[in-house]
Amino acid sequence: GQQLNQSPQSMFIQEGEDVSMNCTSSSIFNTWLWYKQDPGEGPVLLIALYKAGELTSNGRLTAQFGITRKDSFLNISASIPSDVGIYFCAGLGPGANSKLTFGKGITLSVRP
């Protein structure tokens, strides 16, 4: 089945730094979704990407849909303490009944 690779499992950065997270797949996707999960909450959608090469921003967040359709990245600029959480990537493959596939998530810690 389709698998998404997210690594490393954890990242530690200093407040104010930029951070980039990558998500790769062995198969192509038509949609890439990035979520953030705070403790005790459900994942919240950050950015949705629908077209190869698409670059989309949401405040300090920027995400891109890779040209090969097998990868996506999420950048967070000028990190702040509330950026702490688990970041999941997810993809939808071709086909009307394609099932959403998730990466294992990256836990981000931000040191004040």
Place this chain on the structure above:
Amino acid sequence: GAGVSQSPSNKVTEKGKDVELRCDPISGHTALYWYRQSLGQGLEFLIYFQGNSAPDKSGLPSDRFSAERTGGSVSTLTIQRTQQEDSAVYLCAAGGGSPAGGNTIYFGEGSWLTVV
């Protein structure tokens, strides 16, 4: 998020009892997923409903787990004869429509199940 409601938000049950968890998406959400997440872990796929197609049940961990979706809207996840290892948060996600409209999936806040 985006209108996906889950209930109960918290449930404590005795081992061996049955539980039902409910997911109420916005009308028109053709896709509906159930996931399980243990503390500090990733998302474990359980079951996927898409429109009128037969559900993908490939993630259900045992025959004690079942789910249905009535009228293409509300879904219920049932766990029979609960075990302590069933303790987790159960997340529902829904959304989608035609691919041309973008396949955006939104999560509910989850149902936290504790089996004692």
